[in-house]
Amino acid sequence: TGTMWGPPGSWNPITPWAVATGTRGLCYESLFLYDPLTDEYTPWLAESGEWVSSNVYELKVRKGIRWSDGVMFTADDVKFTFELGKNYEGVFYSTMWKWLTDVEKVNDYTLKFHFSEALYQEWGNVMYTMMMVPDHIWKDRTEEEITAGANENPIGSGAYLYESHGADRMVWVRNDKWWATELLGLKPAPKRIVDLINASNNVSLGMVLKGELDLSNNFLPGVADLVNWGYVTTYYPEAPYMLSANTAFLFMNLTKKPMDDPTFRRAVSFAINVNQIVNVAYANLVEATDPTGLLPTWSKYVDQDVVEKLGFSYDPEQAKAILADAGYKDVDGDGFVEAPDGSKIDLSIIVPFGWTDWMESIKIIARGCQAVGINLQ
Structure with a gap:
């Protein structure tokens, strides 16, 4: 439990923000797996991949893989999945085609990706986050079905099959014909995986x-x-007890003033007592992130000189100075600053009810902002 916010209603891997837990990973799979603890890639649906020149990446598809309906997985499925982004702007990875120019099918199990600009780090991320979909099922679907459809009764390549779902759960059952059992000698232990939704x-x-x-x-x-x-x-x-799986961010509505002002946002960053959130709200169940937001395992990639120059830490006096220098002043004497144009600042912060750790965290954030003169409730 703890992975779904509401009743499952979509099994469409093209809309990863809305799918039932397990759709990506248990049902649909990626070309490579990535272990952030070791920073290593494992070939998965792909047998191998390498840059054969500065802007050409050659991918070998693993032979012998079948979709759960028995159809063979080939280079056609890979090419089709990538080209969904080329054909439909509503596909979340469509922006990749600003630097990817062509997916060339060499044969049934080999492809070459051609780039106008090879963004190596972003491409590495694509290799383990993009789920492959079956060409023979998806090719006849409309744009709306691809970008917004529920994709009920999903056909994937993964170790588990859709069995059932309800208002409070998602049930996956083991795929005993999963390709990796024969090809890699792997067999998942659980017969079923049931993800429960808690309020x-x-x-x-x-x-x-x-x-x-x-x-x-x-x-x-x-x-x-x-x-x-x-x-x-x-x-x-002992603390922090759990591995860090993601980073919690404070998202601001940049369409509203003064949150559209980078200087104001920087002042807010100095007003937040992250250590208090970690020690009090989370009872040391999490680690404090650095200003980059990257997980601890990726700290080796961080340029500490840049962090020292552009980063932030809890410093209320610095927050006050940033506000004052930018023209945010308490005009009416109520303890809260007004915007440089004299308008009142009245902000609110919300999180889902029942998420007690987040509920306590926003209280700390609000108190920190109020202490430097920002009216955040």
Whole structure:
């Protein structure tokens, strides 16, 4: 539990922000797998891939893979998946075609990708985040079906098949004809994977205490006590207990003033006490990120000189100075600054109800902003 926000209603890997958990990974698969802990790629649907020149990437498709309906997986499926982005702007990776010029099918199991500008890092990300879809099923679909359809009863290449879903769960059943069992000697242990939807962290905590969950990705209040009492086993035996899987950001509505002002946003960044969020709101269940937002395993790629020059840390006095220098002043004496044009600033911050860690976090963010003169409620 802890991976879905609401009842499952889509199994379309072309809309990754809306799909039921497991659609990407369990049902549909990528060309490579990537392990962020070791920074290593593992060939998956692809047998290999290499840059044969500065702007040409050659991909070899693994032979012997079948879709769950029995049809062979070939270079046609790879070419089709990539070209969806070329044909439809609504496909999330369509912008790739600003620097990808052509996907050349050499034979049934070999392709060459030609680039006007080879963005190597972004291409590496594509290799493990883009799920392949079957040409023989998707080629007759309309643009709306591709970019917004639910894709019910999905046909993928993965280790699990859609079995059922309900208002509170998504159920996947093992694909006993999965290609990797024969080709790689792999067989998933669970017969079924059931992802449950919980309304809040406290509901999830109750299920953990009653032994109703095998794996939880929810924030668990009092996790240190739960570990000491033997209710849960965590990745790390002590804080932060869990691996860092993503970075929590404060998203601002840049269409509204003064959040469209980079200087104002920079002042906000100095007003937020990240360590208090980590230590109090999360009870040390997470790690504090640096200004880049990158996961700890990628710290080796960070230019610390740039971070020192352009980064930020909790410093209320610096936040006040930035605001003052940019013309944000308390004109009416109510303790909150007005915008440089004299207009009132009245902002609000929200998160989903029931996410107790996030609810506590925004209280800390609001207090920090109020302390430097920003009216954030």
